[in-house]
Amino acid sequence: MLEPAEQADVVIVGAGVAGLSAALQLTRAGVSTTVVEAAPHVGGRMTTEQVDGFRLDRIGRLLSTSYPELRRTPGLEGLPLCAFAPGVLVHSGGRVHRTWEPGTARGATPATRRSARGARSARSALTAARTLAGAPRVPLVSRPQRPFLGSAFDQARLGAAxxxxxxxxVERLLKRPELPAAQALLARGLPARTVDGLLRPLLAALLCDPGLDTSSRCADLALRSYARGRMCVPEGGAGTLPALLAAALPPGTVHTGVKAVEIATTAVRTADHGELPCRSVVLATGARQAAELLPGLRMPSFHAVTVLHHSAPRPPLAEPALLLDADRGGPVAHTAVMSEVDPTRAPAGRALVSSVVLGPPPDEDDVRAHLSGLYGTSTANWELLAVHHDQEAVPSMPAPHDPRRQVRLLAGLYVCGDHRDTSTVQGALHSGRRAAHAVLDDFGLAPRNDLRTVPVAA
Structure with missing residues (x-):
């Protein structure tokens, strides 16, 4: 139980990945820290629920093996990651086209437990993949005779880009001229067919922005991560990541079910647990909750996300691939047989298909019809397990957007979260690190360097 009179150097409000990341940085530097969370669990939006033996993520956010914070954040040394097959599958013109990544010269994981099985089927074509000498390899199209991304020259331009x-x-990318992502990609000489055929659905999966109104700098960061690593998810569900962060903190650091109602630089007042005195406060909630506790804090707009989970008697796609819809022929933006990516997410003998709709919950019959077309199979005997909708799932990042917004509001008061950085798991972790370093700097302490050497993704 949290004692009202208990005093810590820092109180962190919010036990999402940003708040937990900040707490780990502070405790490792010797700063006593208390984390309070209004929900009954840690993780914020990054949570997983269990239904009849299935593990279902509430918001289907993708990670990349190249995310630096997965290597730098204490507690994630043993994070098991399940990688998707290299590249993506793209449904376009009534056919599914394969892109793949012949290999990665960079991009490492804390612990990639299993390699994507679909990679073996593409090895016979690897000799046709051309890359610049000494540079990281990038996705190329497997069917050049059917150029859904344009001509061979267009594909070469995409690979070079x-x-x-x-x-x-990264610092050079952040200094580039800033435009909406769609305009910037076309201004760089990439044809509209390439942008709409691959980059738009790919960035929609990575940033939850099908309109590509996102800042070109943030889109560049997302594409950079894609080109350097592999898309992946935590083994056992998204909730594995914040659970590992919380477990790495000293016992008694995190207190769930404690709602903060007022904050100051030297105290946090809670609804049912009194006032918590401290030397500094870090606000690590979502953007709306942060604006409620700190009136005047800028409130971003959001991208709504709906995730639908279906159980199927057999996998409609027998490989761990991400399937994108370039035609936008229905409500589903992207889908995957998650039990092929991570077998722990479904009971034996069943398949889990998770699909993401970028917007409000659609009619389920429309979703089934769309999935039937994408996978080329009947969905009549699929069982709907859950529908998770979040109207404020992902803060939008329209141009101009500062991915390094100030985390130090004034001495003793700091704020972090994906709304202060990029709207990704990498951004949330990084903003927590930045907030902790700002606190340590004001305390006259030096942060620890936690960069680790880890194996390259398979």
Whole structure:
């Protein structure tokens, strides 16, 4: 139980991945820290529920093996990641086209437990994949005779663009001229067919923005991660990641079911647990909750996300691939047989199909019809397990967007979250690190360097 008179150097409000990341940085530097969370569990939006032996993520966010914070954050040394098959599958013109990534020269994981099985089927075509000498390899189209991304020259331009992004330092990307992502991609000479055929559905999966109104700098960061690594998910569900972060903190650090109602630089007042005195406060809630506790804090707009989970008697696709819909022929933006990516998410003998709709919950008959067309099979005997909708799932990042917004509001008061960085798991973890470093700097302490050498993804 949380004692009202208990005093810590820092109180962190919110036990999502940003708040837990900040708490780990502070405790490892010797700063006593208390984390309070209004919900009965840690993780914020990054949670997993269990239904009849299935593990269902509430918001289907993808990670990348190239995310630096997965290597830098304490507690994630043993994070098991399940990788998708290299590249993606794209449904376009009534057919499914395969893109793949011949290999990665960069991009590492804390612990990739299993390699994607679909990669073996593509090895026979790897000799046709051309990459720049010494540069990270990038996705190429497996069927050049049917150029859904344009001509061979267009595909070469796409490969060169992704390769340049892969080797460009992040700080240089953040200094580029800023436009809406769709305009920037076309301005770089990429044909509309390439943008609409691959980059638009791919960025919709990575950033939850089908309109590509996102800042071109943030889109470049997402494509850079894609070109340098592999898309992946935590084994056992999204909730595995925040659970590992919480477990790495000293016992008694995190207190769930404690709602903060007022904050100041030296105290947090809670609804039922009194006032918690401290030297500094870090606000690590979602954007709306942060604006309620700190009136005047800028409130971003959001991308709504709906995730539908279906149980199927057999996998409609026998490989761990992400399937994108370039035609936008229905409500589903992307879908995957998640039990092929991570077998722990479904009981033996059943398949779990998770599909993401970028918007409000659609009619389920429309979803079934769309999935039937995407997978080329009947969905009549699929069972709907759950529908998770979040109207404020992902903060939008329209141009101009500052992915390094100030985390230090004033001495003793700090704020972090994906709404202060990029709207990704990487952004949330990184903003927590930045907030903790700002606190340590004001305390006159030095942060620990937790960069680890880890194996390259298979």
């Amino acid at each position: 992704l390769t340049r992004l892969a080797v460009t330092p």
